[in-house]
Amino acid sequence: MPHLVTIDNVDMRYGGAAGTLAVSGLTMKVGKGEFAAVVGPSGCGKSTLMKLVTGLHIPQSGVVIVADKQVTKPVSIVGMAFQNPTMLPWRTTLDNILLPLEIVERHRHRLRANKKEYVEKAEHLLETVGLKGFGSKFPWQLSGGMQQRANLCRALIHEPELLMLDEPFGALDAFTREELWCVIRDLHAAQGVTIILVTHDLREATFLADRIFVMSARPGKVLKEHAVPFARPRDLEVMYEKAFNDMVHELHGEIASARVVA
Amino acid sequence: MSVVTENTATSATPAKPLAQRINWVKLAPWLYTIGLFVAWELLVIVLQTPPTILPAPSRVFQAIVQYWSPIWKNSLQTLYTTTVGFAIAVVAGLAIGLFIGWSKAIYAGLYPLMIGFNAIPKVALVPILVIWFGIGAVPAILTAFLISFFPIVVNVATGLATIEPETEDVLRALGAKKLDIMLKVGIPRSMPYFFGSLKVAITLAFVGSVVSETVASNYGLGNMMSSAQSQFNVPLVFAGLLMLAVEGIAMYALMAWIEMRMTGWAHRSTMSQ
Ligand SMILES: Nc1ncnc2c1ncn2[C@@H]1O[C@H](COP(=O)(O)OP(=O)(O)OP(=O)(O)O)[C@@H](O)[C@H]1O
Ligand SMILES: [Mg+2]
Numbered sequence: 001m002p003h004l005v006t007i008d009n010v011d012m013r014y015g016g017a018a019g020t021l022a023v024s025g026l027t028m029k030v031g032k033g034e035f036a037a038v039v040g041p042s043g044c045g046k047s048t049l050m051k052l053v054t055g056l057h058i059p060q061s062g063v064v065i066v067a068d069k070q071v072t073k074p075v076s077i078v079g080m081a082f083q084n085p086t087m088l089p090w091r092t093t094l095d096n097i098l099l100p101l102e103i104v105e106r107h108r109h110r111l112r113a114n115k116k117e118y119v120e121k122a123e124h125l126l127e128t129v130g131l132k133g134f135g136s137k138f139p140w141q142l143s144g145g146m147q148q149r150a151n152l153c154r155a156l157i158h159e160p161e162l163l164m165l166d167e168p169f170g171a172l173d174a175f176t177r178e179e180l181w182c183v184i185r186d187l188h189a190a191q192g193v194t195i196i197l198v199t200h201d202l203r204e205a206t207f208l209a210d211r212i213f214v215m216s217a218r219p220g221k222v223l224k225e226h227a228v229p230f231a232r233p234r235d236l237e238v239m240y241e242k243a244f245n246d247m248v249h250e251l252h253g254e255i256a257s258a259r260v261v262a
Numbered sequence: 263m264s265v266v267t268e269n270t271a272t273s274a275t276p277a278k279p280l281a282q283r284i285n286w287v288k289l290a291p292w293l294y295t296i297g298l299f300v301a302w303e304l305l306v307i308v309l310q311t312p313p314t315i316l317p318a319p320s321r322v323f324q325a326i327v328q329y330w331s332p333i334w335k336n337s338l339q340t341l342y343t344t345t346v347g348f349a350i351a352v353v354a355g356l357a358i359g360l361f362i363g364w365s366k367a368i369y370a371g372l373y374p375l376m377i378g379f380n381a382i383p384k385v386a387l388v389p390i391l392v393i394w395f396g397i398g399a400v401p402a403i404l405t406a407f408l409i410s411f412f413p414i415v416v417n418v419a420t421g422l423a424t425i426e427p428e429t430e431d432v433l434r435a436l437g438a439k440k441l442d443i444m445l446k447v448g449i450p451r452s453m454p455y456f457f458g459s460l461k462v463a464i465t466l467a468f469v470g471s472v473v474s475e476t477v478a479s480n481y482g483l484g485n486m487m488s489s490a491q492s493q494f495n496v497p498l499v500f501a502g503l504l505m506l507a508v509e510g511i512a513m514y515a516l517m518a519w520i521e522m523r524m525t526g527w528a529h530r531s532t533m534s535q
Contacts, residue, residue: 051431054431054435055435056431056434056435074434074435074436074437075435075437076435076436076437078435078436080431080432080435081432082428082431082432084426084428086426086428086429086432088429088446088447088450088451089527089528090450090451090453090525090527090528099433099446100436102442102446103433103436103437103438103442103446104436104437105437138527140527154432158436164435
C-alpha cells in the first residue's frame with residue numbers, strides 16, 4: 001500500500017531553542033485510504049502531530065511527507081475538525097460548510113458559477129450526518145452535537161484526500177458519539193478518504209481505526225503500533241466482543257505505563 | 263382544579279385595570295425624565311434659587327422658545343461639526359484598527375503609542391489646532407475626530423487580534439492567506455466590536471466639538487453657551503445643555519439601532535463559541 005503520510009524522525013520544539021520539546025524522534029506512516037488513530041497521554045503532542053501533518057507547523061528536524069511532497073507550507077488537500085466546532089456565528093450552517101470552497105485554490109474560482117452544484121453537495125452531506133433541513137439555521141441555533149456534525153461536513157466539503165480529526169467527539173454524549181462514529185465509519189467506507197483521528201477514547205479508536213498508534217508522554221514519539229483485526233464493516237455490537245475489550249484493555253495498560261514513565 | 267378555573271376566569275375578564283395594561287418598562291424613560299424635571303422645578307421653588315444660579319426647567323423651556331432661532335442655528339452647527347468629525351473618526355478608526363489588528367507585531371508596537379496618545383486631554387490640543395487652522399468649524403471637527411476615534415481603533419483591533427487560533431488553523435490548513443482570514447473571519451468578527459464602539463464614540467465626539475466651540479469658535483452650542491454665560495443669561499446656558507443632551511441621545515439611539523441591525527447575530531450567540 002502506498003503511503004499518503006510519512007513522518008520520519010521528526011523533532012518539534014515550541015518557542016525557540018529553550019522552548020517546550022513537544023515531539024521528538026516521531027516516526028509514523030499512514031497508508032492511502034487507511035483509518036489511523038493516535039492515542040496517548042494528555043499533552044504528549046497529538047495535536048502537534050496534526051499540525052505537523054497539515055503543515056501548520058514545520059518541524060525543526062526530520063521530514064513530513066504528504067502525498068509524495070515534503071511539507072513546507074500548509075497542504076490544502078486536508079480537511080480538519082477539532083473538538084471545538086469553530087462555526088462562524090454570522091454565517092448560516094450551509095454557508096459555514098461552504099467556507100472551505102471559498103479558500104481552496106481548486107474551488108474558489110468555480111464557486112460563484114457553480115454555486116448550485118456545491119450547495120447540493122453540502123445539502124447531501126448534511127443529510128448524511130443527519131442534519132437535513134438545518135442548513136438555513138445559524139450555528140448558535142444548533143445543539144453542540146449538531147454543530148459538531150456540521151463541523152464534519154465542513155471538513156469534507158472540498159473532498160479532501162486526508163481528514164484530520166482532533167478529538168472531534170470529546171464533548172458529546174455517549175449516544176451521539178456512537179451515532180457519529182457510524183457516520184464517520186460509513187464516510188470512510190464510501191469515499192476512500194484517509195483519516196487520522198486523535199482521541200482519548202480507546203473504544204472509539206479500536207472501533208474505527210485500521211491502525212492505532214500509541215504515543216509516549218512528552219516529548220512524544222510512537223511507542224507501539226497496533227493493527228486492528230476486526231473485519232469491516234463493523235457493527236457497534238463488535239464492542240461487546242471479548243477480543244475488542246481485550247484490545248482496549250491492552251491499549252489502556254500501555255498508556256497508563258507511558259504516563260508513569262513521564 | 264378549582265384554582266385552574268379561577269385563573270381562566272380572571273384572565274377572561276375583559277376590563278383589566280389601567281395600571282396592568284400599560285407597558286411600564288417602555289414608559290419608564292419618559293416617566294423618569296419627567297420626574298427629574300419635576301424634582302428640579304420643586305427644588306428651585308423650595309430653595310428659591312435665583313435664575314442666574316439655577317433656573318427652573320420652566321424658565322429654561324421659556325428660554326428655548328424665546329431664543330429658538332439662534333438655538334436652532336447653533337444646534338445644527340454643533341450637530342454638523344460633530345457628525346463630520348465622527349464620520350472621519352469612523353473611516354480612520356476602521357482603517358487604523360484593521361491595520362493595527364493585522365499582525366501581532368504592529369499591534370504590539372502601536373498599542374502603547376495609542377494609549378499614550380489617548381491619555382493626552384484633547385482640550386489641550388485645541389490651541390494647537392487653532393494655531394494651525396484658525397478658529398471656527400475646523401478645530402471643532404478635528405477635536406471631535408481626535409477624541410472619538412480611539413475607542414473605534416481599539417475595538418476593531420481587538421476584534422481582529424482575538425480570532426480563535428483553531429478557526430485560523432482550519433483555514434490556514436486549507437491554504438488561506440492572511441487576507442483570506444481577515445476577510446472571512448477577522449473583519450466580520452470585529453464588526454460587533456466596531457458597531458458597539460460607535461455608541462461610545464458619538465457621545466465623545468459631542469464632548470470634543472463643544473469643548474472646541476467653547477474656546478475657539480463663533481458658532482455652535484459651545485460658543486452660544488459661553489457667550490450667554492458672559493452675559494449672565496443662565497437660562498440660555500441651560501437651554502444649550504438641554505439641546506446637547508437631546509442631540510446626544512438621538513445620535514446614541516441611532517448608533518444603537520445601526521448596531522442592532524448590522525450585528526444582530528452577536529446578541530444571540532456567544533462570540534466565544
Ligand atoms: N503553541 C504552543 N506554544 C508552546 N507550547 C505548546 C504550544 N502548543 C502545544 N505546546 C506544548 O506542546 C506539548 C504538546 O501539546 P499538544 O497540544 O500537541 O498535546 P496533546 O497531545 O494534543 O494534548 P491533549 O491530549 O491534552 O490535547 C504540550 O506540553 C504543550 O504545552
Ligand atoms: Mg490536543
